[in-house]
Amino acid sequence: MIVVMKHDAADQTIRDVVSRIESDGYQAHLSQGAAYTIIGVVGESPTPLRQENYSSMEGVEKVVRISESYKLANRTFHPADTKINIGGVIIGDNPIAIIGGPCSVESREQIIETAWAVKEAGGVALRGGAYKPRTSPYSFQGHAENGLKWLAEAREQTGLPIVTEVMDAAQLPIITQYADVLQVGARNMQNFTLLSAVGQTELPVLLKRGMSATIKEMLMSAEYILAQGNRNVMMCERGIRTFETETRNTSDINAIPVLKEKTHLPVVFDPSHATGKWEYVEALALAGIAAGADALIIEVHLNPEQAMSDGRQSLTPKKFQQLVERVQRIAEAVNRTVLTPAPVPTSGD
Amino acid sequence: MIVVMKHDAADQTIRDVVSRIESDGYQAHLSQGAAYTIIGVVGESPTPLRQENYSSMEGVEKVVRISESYKLANRTFHPADTKINIGGVIIGDNPIAIIGGPCSVESREQIIETAWAVKEAGGVALRGGAYKPRTSPYSFQGHAENGLKWLAEAREQTGLPIVTEVMDAAQLPIITQYADVLQVGARNMQNFTLLSAVGQTELPVLLKRGMSATIKEMLMSAEYILAQGNRNVMMCERGIRTFETETRNTSDINAIPVLKEKTHLPVVFDPSHATGKWEYVEALALAGIAAGADALIIEVHLNPEQAMSDGRQSLTPKKFQQLVERVQRIAEAVNRTVLTPAPVPTSGD
Amino acid sequence: MIVVMKHDAADQTIRDVVSRIESDGYQAHLSQGAAYTIIGVVGESPTPLRQENYSSMEGVEKVVRISESYKLANRTFHPADTKINIGGVIIGDNPIAIIGGPCSVESREQIIETAWAVKEAGGVALRGGAYKPRTSPYSFQGHAENGLKWLAEAREQTGLPIVTEVMDAAQLPIITQYADVLQVGARNMQNFTLLSAVGQTELPVLLKRGMSATIKEMLMSAEYILAQGNRNVMMCERGIRTFETETRNTSDINAIPVLKEKTHLPVVFDPSHATGKWEYVEALALAGIAAGADALIIEVHLNPEQAMSDGRQSLTPKKFQQLVERVQRIAEAVNRTVLTPAPVPTSGD
């Protein structure tokens, strides 16, 4: 941490800051310039260094943090890529994973038919929400446990592992019975109770970026999960909120190489939410892979005009298949491959 | 709802949209221009009109909603101001309420001493967090139930009602034993499980705006609470996230008159979070009242340099007292008064 | 300036940075911690310190600037408030100035009649655009020099000084013949050629904040004007662009106390553009004064439904008069007064 004193800070106020640093258990190094005095804070101590407290002291102009607050998510301390196994599919290795499926599980037939379509098109995992966070209390809120059962049936038939959202810690006892991956949605990225709770499960977590969360805040949210012992966190960029209204969100593709540099965790890109309009999803899916994403998560619906949610941004199975084929070509151009779905599980004997 | 057809939409696609409208139970009114065909959708039906589904239909250029999705929060249907009683203090009436207190309850002594200071300065309610949402898992997370007990003790001594944050539905059985007002924090403004849960309590709710939530989304979140039967919701503007980094957030003071127009619910302003720096808090408090806010919620700390959280934006009791005095003058200028704290409850016989 | 070296920076890269600092003519102070090495750069030298160049050096984690780049606008070096005389009206002193007038000068009759209405309501200066920056090339672009002549006639009759926009340096020879204040619009806040050109005139400048400009960038733009010798710059907050669509812009009222702290230049607030809807203009005008603004600039139109531009945000003269009266009460509450218009100039003796 660095404390910059005000232009006209009295000697006594400088001494007070130095005393506080020392009483917090750190060392203070002064650089005295003509215009400003800078105090470098170094060393280690059990007392946390609260930037805000130093900012509040008399004579202090500003306080600059140096080291990142996330340790477990930080690539500096864990240089090797984390690879995560979701029901036999590895995310974070060279081969790229494509996850497809509807926004909501709408019926047993819908999810099973979609799962087959996703698999035939080349998807290796199935997404689908049984508990749906909806802006309006009057919108469809999901089929809850029935939805989970239908997802499980789709998995049983197709072999595709399941990614499904958890909205509240209290849902975990049920959801963990069915899910292969727990999705934490954008609106819950800073629901710290939920983050801690999923951190105590053994399931991989897909953590979506909050719509106005900085990359650092997203890394801190991953840290909440990691700190509870669950090391299988995937970072999902899904677009951020900006002034632009032509698309539902603004894809922050910059975040992909930034995250790959700062953390060892796999990076997933969601071009469906990041654009909000199906006609732009493929272009963005290709861009995400070109920029270095490890996986894609794509909304697929058998009949978007009838979808109970997110119809505007859902691909038909046919368009999804075309996307997968084109992603394969981009993957090759960046020396990667695309995972292909496992053969259907045969039911024994 | 209005459906605008594309410039080159075929007659058949127009007929398809009309059919869908009719099969959803509504009437379609066509306005056929040289360049565009516009279809007005009117009438009522049990089938929800899903804007997204119509947007996905062939030939559709765009779909525009007309009526607001929030009904219970909507002033159109409830013109009279809602007035909320929090432990004897009325919020939403002519007199302005000023709520003060620390970000976190740090100790029994701290909260009791602060409560007295808030009251002496003219505050009519006490804020203080026992459960703290913190960006970092390594930061102080609050004293939990002990914090609540100390708050209750402060109330008992001073008579000030208590505003305290609930982070998760599972905390409600405990928090409702102590709190006078349940605060839903900015990061939880779209935690729909939590919104529904506080909607099932009988306590007034202070709903803080999410840092990138639109005013409409905030109204929809209030609607979640109201729809569960709890009609005592206060709308709290606390700054939004923008590109400006000179202050912690950007105060969206526009939101105050907008909310007063659109909803009958009281509007509270939090200049502490909206600026993030104590030196700007007073100016913004005055601005908020001048713009029409019904109440202020202000962070007050006995010693901001030692605060365990939010020290940078906390006022000392002395500065808080000056703020209250200046707010009184602004209130008068807009033909309002400022509530004064009730006399200390006498424990007597 | 402070250079923070990377966690694993080799000793040689640290020595290289120190050498560069010394060869640029500054002194380097090292603070060596367990995890990071911090290099404080102090002293003075004719060679500019380019933060970006140091950022590009091997082993450098980040570079933090300490001193502000604006000198002439900086209150640190010029503590006393700057007071600006615009045609006899002083801006930046205790009394608050209210400027009113239409977005565009539409006709001779319109501007003269509006000037009288502004004056009767209590306005002390007249705004009106003769050269209009319009988003569409097909919209009304202003009456150019005719507009200026009509403005001058309005001034002659009413005595109100004139604030009018200059869009391009080439317009200055004409506009300076008529204007009392040169307005630099939001879209030109970083038109550096124009800034330098108005800096070479002797007229006061009203500098509007760019819709996505930071407060620091705005101060740097003021510095461009000041550096050319023109010390009469007014800083005008007019709302910034955010994700919120309920209002045309988001009023950054925080910017008012921030600017008052950082610069000695007067601060003007424009609630018309900052909200974009006339029904919110008064509430924001009051808020701006409560927060410390020295002046208001308000759009007034005789008949907003017929306005050739900005009708949606224009007040009628009657509503403007009410605003002035209410501003007077707020001004009093913050120990200020409101300037009243001078008596009509009598023609001759």
Next chain:
Amino acid sequence: MIVVMKHDAADQTIRDVVSRIESDGYQAHLSQGAAYTIIGVVGESPTPLRQENYSSMEGVEKVVRISESYKLANRTFHPADTKINIGGVIIGDNPIAIIGGPCSVESREQIIETAWAVKEAGGVALRGGAYKPRTSPYSFQGHAENGLKWLAEAREQTGLPIVTEVMDAAQLPIITQYADVLQVGARNMQNFTLLSAVGQTELPVLLKRGMSATIKEMLMSAEYILAQGNRNVMMCERGIRTFETETRNTSDINAIPVLKEKTHLPVVFDPSHATGKWEYVEALALAGIAAGADALIIEVHLNPEQAMSDGRQSLTPKKFQQLVERVQRIAEAVNRTVLTPAPVPTSGD
């Protein structure tokens, strides 16, 4: 245009709106629902339909525009891609063009040496600023006409056409003597005087998106140029300003497919400004091409640590060469090729 009347609009106010529509020369179609009355405005008339005026009328809830205000830039009316010839290089056709060069022309030697390096790496045009818009009046402002002469010399030697910025209409007589492409910078995207002036030249224009401009505003700015008769406009996405501070700007890659859909003009992507850090430039360049951009413009500096501007985001020639090679692979994956530089012009006999 559609006018939505308020819930409680009186019949007379509805009639007033209809009258105004008719007196403006259009037809009004009413759709009367239980809750709202919608008025569709169709037909053609010489009187412009001012959305704002209708918004200001009594009883009007909101007014929605249907048709886009840009005609010449609109793909609806000009379906075929525009192809632009810049000194023999075609932009907007299947083959992708890569433009490289320094932010500023710093010296004769620098620009000539860089031009050769750009060409050897595979660049087909040279960028370099002779007039530099700088945030600070104290920063290097460019070598002006000398810079242009050195650029011309670089072109003469290497055959690469020149892209250089014009900051003000008054610079055009000089710059047009040297440039092959006129760049309008982000800060000038709504400098309408400049847009009109470059529209009157015969040189192709590279129009950079303003840092907070919407896609629609960018199209309207192109329309300014096109409306003057210059049909050779390239749309350049260069990142927008958001709350994220990890990168200098946020690449709005969504804008690439959106622009390709809405306009026939070529789309250029500038990953240098869009990220602000050289280490992310390549990833974003690949993403931009995968998303459908027609060209890239990249900052290249012989020695970024010594650059007089933008060193932090400049690639060395070696890294630029690697970028070109990788772009070639992505181009192939999307069925495109990459233009290769023409052989050096021989100085004939």
